[in-house]
Amino acid sequence: MPAASPEPPTTEPDVELGSNATIRVAGVWKRFGSLDVVADLSFEIRPGELLGFLGPNGAGKTTTIRMILDLIRPDRGQITVFGGVPGVAHQARIGYLPEERGLYRDAPIVDTLSYFGALKGLSTHEAHRRAMRLLDEVGLAPVARKKAAELSRGMQQKVQVVAAILHEPDLLIVDEPFQGLDPVNAEMLRAIVVAQRDRGAAVVMSTHRMEEAEALCDRILLIDHGRRLLYGTLSSVKAQFSDGAVEVHGQRIPSDPTGLASVASLRRVDDSIRFMLRPGATAAALFRELAATDAAIDRFEVAQPSLEEIFVRVVEADRERQGTNA
């Protein structure tokens, strides 16, 4: 029986039972040996939403994805996909790009894609037609009859992406999709993921690349040691971690907080100065104080931490707490 663990603070309440969710994960546990790989995890994703599934290596992301896909079963808790139990009934509506990905090396890529399409419920003819169209869109139509072994790594990755979206899934799960991609192919993949979301599919994107998550995701879920650390819309998460900081760029900006009543501390960040406000102070009050000086302000903005900063802070804080508890 898994041991109870304290639930860290999150930005959104637990899943709402009865909502129109594509995936609903409620209190799920999975243990391998003596290790709880997933511990009391809950979240949901709705149609037309792109969820960034974040976490350090070994956090339990791939295990969670495999449970959603019914590749492994949870020890406790409930997972529903399209309102039902994960399984063969819903597999045809799911597109999956795994972290560990590959192709049949000795088969023509169009044959492999047609086979995958047929497994997802398309007729052989339709699967072949769609495969050729998508290969054309990603610039691989001329090599459609070539074997995967004859293609470059980048080409193979494009084929794998095509395999995941060939059947126009209602749920697309991409596990570390940008891993090993050059900038051109990464841009292509970004466009594909957004297009899938825009046509109404629910998209789960597991990634280490915070800039991608920040640019693409509607909501984020951050886990570590299988437990949920952060969950919410990107704006709400950022607001939670903004810390009342204001970043100012210009000439003769004061580098000493003395005389600025609303400022608790400041530090230089590149060619700007970041002011940390006292509790209760507002950005408008700071602006008035700065205007009263001889400072020439070029840029004044309420600073929000990057997702990467939030990630590091949350994970480190959690690991400190884990160490203390241990």
Next chain:
Amino acid sequence: MRERRQGDATRPARGVLHLALLVARREYRRTVSRRGFVAGTALVPLGAIALLVLTNLILPGNSAGNGTAYSGSPVYLVNESTLALPSTPPPGMPVVVVSRAEATALLRQKQAPEVYLLTSDWLRTGRIERLVLTASGTDLSSLDRRDAQQTMLAQYLRSALLHGSGLPPDVQARIVQPSTLTDLPIDGTAGSAPSSDNLSAATFLIPYAFSLLFILSIFITSGYLLQSVSEEKENRVVEIVLSSVPPLPLMAGKILGLGGAGLTQVAIWLVTALVALPIAGTRLPELGHFQLGPIVLALALVYFVLGYICYGAIFAAIGALAPATREAQQYSGFMGIFGAVPLIFTGAFLADPHSPLVTALTLIPLTAPGSALQVVALEAEIPWTLIGSSLLLLGAFAVVATVASARIFRATLLLYGVRPSLRQVAAAVLARG
């Protein structure tokens, strides 16, 4: 938030059977189009053709075996003994008596490869000399010819010795050729077959070769399954496939498709055997009498299917467990020992098909396919009690092996580059559901 109606009413229905058949179709097509499969399948027909060519080279004509009429070329004989030879040779004994000078001419002009000489002291010593052109070695084909000539010559000389003895002709005939053995079936089956004594080569070789091919085909087919599973694991395709097909229909599809490929191979080999045996029989009469009856063929099919499922399930589990294809092939090679055991003990099958060893090998599931076929081929009547028990045990083992393998398959297939512990494997096998 962008939303659309969930679900797609136009998407075709997709059951596990449909998925298994899709997997089976792909595995079958992929396997039969492999160069290795085509080469392996063609090997037996090519071997049969080579055998026929070889027998034509070695055996230029029918030879006289024990109790069969001589049908070779005339035998030249120089008689320097005191034995009076008949002016015309007895029927079926084409002996031409020549002088020493004529013999020399025949040899020099290469009209005869050898001439036999009854020496002057033959009656006392029995010494016969064979005159040849040179003392060089003899080719393989002359051995068989000379063996037949000597048999016929011995009958000819016995006939000459008895000539004028006053013994009744039938007694003389029995002295010349005391026996002509034939098998007489007492169950009313039509016709008579040559004596089983004359079938020694076929008795040993045919069941042995048949079992060898049979076991080979089971292992080759199971090997395809191993290759398919371990390649998908090594290529990391398996996770994509498993996200579309649950483990059990995936494995069922693979077993079905690759089993079909194996059956295709066996069918081609069997057709080859059915065509080649009668042709070979014209040169090697013993082979011509060996027949693969419908019951034997049906049993062979059942044993092939069950044997393949057993070994296939074990090989699939090995493919799922092993971190890499090469390692999987090494483990599966070890399993080959079980399959080869019936062939190693072929001597025991020939000596006594009822021995406890033979019975045990026929009942043990992993040795049953190779053993049962030898028993069926060697026994005059099919021992149904033994075969029925063997099939029962083999069938039960096939079910257990398949279920256990599917559980191992599901539990370990996604462990890339990791060798699961025995405890993990045991837990997977004993897991419920």
